[in-house]
Amino acid sequence: MAKIADNRLLLGIDLGGTKSAALIATAGGEIRHRVSAPTPAQGGPGEIVPFLIELAQRALREGPGPVSGVGVSAGAPTDGRTGHVYEAPNLPGWGNDGVPLADLLSDALGGLPIAVENDANATALAEHRFGAGRGTTDMAFLTVGTGIGAGLILGGRLHRGRSALAGEIGHIAVEPGGRPCPCGLRGCLEAYASGPSVTRIAVEKGFQGEPTGQAVVVAARGGDEAAAAALAQAAQMLGRGLATLCMITNVERIVLGTLAVHAADLLLPTIRAVVNKSTWHGISEHLSIVPAELGDRAQDLAAICAWLTRDEEHLP
Numbered sequence: 001m002a003k004i005a006d007n008r009l010l011l012g013i014d015l016g017g018t019k020s021a022a023l024i025a026t027a028g029g030e031i032r033h034r035v036s037a038p039t040p041a042q043g044g045p046g047e048i049v050p051f052l053i054e055l056a057q058r059a060l061r062e063g064p065g066p067v068s069g070v071g072v073s074a075g076a077p078t079d080g081r082t083g084h085v086y087e088a089p090n091l092p093g094w095g096n097d098g099v100p101l102a103d104l105l106s107d108a109l110g111g112l113p114i115a116v117e118n119d120a121n122a123t124a125l126a127e128h129r130f131g132a133g134r135g136t137t138d139m140a141f142l143t144v145g146t147g148i149g150a151g152l153i154l155g156g157r158l159h160r161g162r163s164a165l166a167g168e169i170g171h172i173a174v175e176p177g178g179r180p181c182p183c184g185l186r187g188c189l190e191a192y193a194s195g196p197s198v199t200r201i202a203v204e205k206g207f208q209g210e211p212t213g214q215a216v217v218v219a220a221r222g223g224d225e226a227a228a229a230a231l232a233q234a235a236q237m238l239g240r241g242l243a244t245l246c247m248i249t250n251v252e253r254i255v256l257g258t259l260a261v262h263a264a265d266l267l268l269p270t271i272r273a274v275v276n277k278s279t280w281h282g283i284s285e286h287l288s289i290v291p292a293e294l295g296d297r298a299q300d301l302a303a304i305c306a307w308l309t310r311d312e313e314h315l316p
């Protein structure tokens with residue numbers, strides 16, 4: 001990780017599906033104090049907002065201070081410009097109009113300025129600033145976990161889109177008329193290459209082991225044909241999806257997270273080959289596709305970067 005000498009203290013909050021954390025860190029990415037707790041399952045805002053406030057107050061009480069800003073990385077549909085968080089399958093009760101999470105947290109934390117981003121965008125910012133995207137102007141970060149989503153840095157800036165839905169690469173069609181996707185479309189990338197999809201396809205092909213992404217990866221390395229075939233198909237589909245992304249954005253680097261980090265040896269050669277074959281030379285010759293670098297610290301740094309980016313963007 002790059003060492004950046006910036007000792008301003010910040011509060012980061014990571015709202016995760018199963019666990020959440022609050023941490024005090026320097027703007028240079030050094031974590032000074034961290035507290036975490038299980039996120040209330042299926043929680044509405046009436047449960048989650050007080051839970052996050054309590055977690056944040058604990059970090060502020062126990063860690064060093066004072067902090068100058070707060071960044072939140074939310075595993076939820078989020079409009080980074082307004083700080084609203086919206087309804088999702090794992091977040092019932094947040095509504096289609098959303099909840100003004102940034103304002104609610106700021107009020108409870110003595111008026112501290114707050115920026116909220118969805119976790120794909122926030123992690124893209126973290127990999128761009130501290131990890132595998134360092135030094136690039138145009139890059140994409142892909143979460144390849146329970147779902148597939150991308151954060152896009154274009155021209156050195158986070159690209160959120162008109163309704164903060166840019167980067168929904170998990171739901172572009174890579175196989176017309178293909179497997180049904182919970183989003184209502186067919187042939188989505190996510191229906192082939194998310195962790196649960198790879199596991200489901202491996203089982204359909206005859207995989208007998210424990211039905212988890214990790215077990216499928218281990219079995220594929222050990223020569224299990226069903227597991228290897230499911231991962232080969234996922235790599236093929238990721239290649240198709242990324243080729244489309246590259247033809248549109250001409251990014252210079254794609255950073256792949258989660259499954260693609262754990263199974264880089266099994267996935268990356270095919271992904272690179274498909275992208276090279278399916279894009280113009282002028283695009284692929286300037287492109288590198290690499291695994292994410294930040295590992296366990298990605299979500300903490302993502303939260304910090306949500307604030308740092310906002311601070312630099314000078315948005316209202």
Ligand SMILES: [Zn+2]
Pocket residue numbers: 170171181182183184185188190
């Ligand atoms: Zn879909």
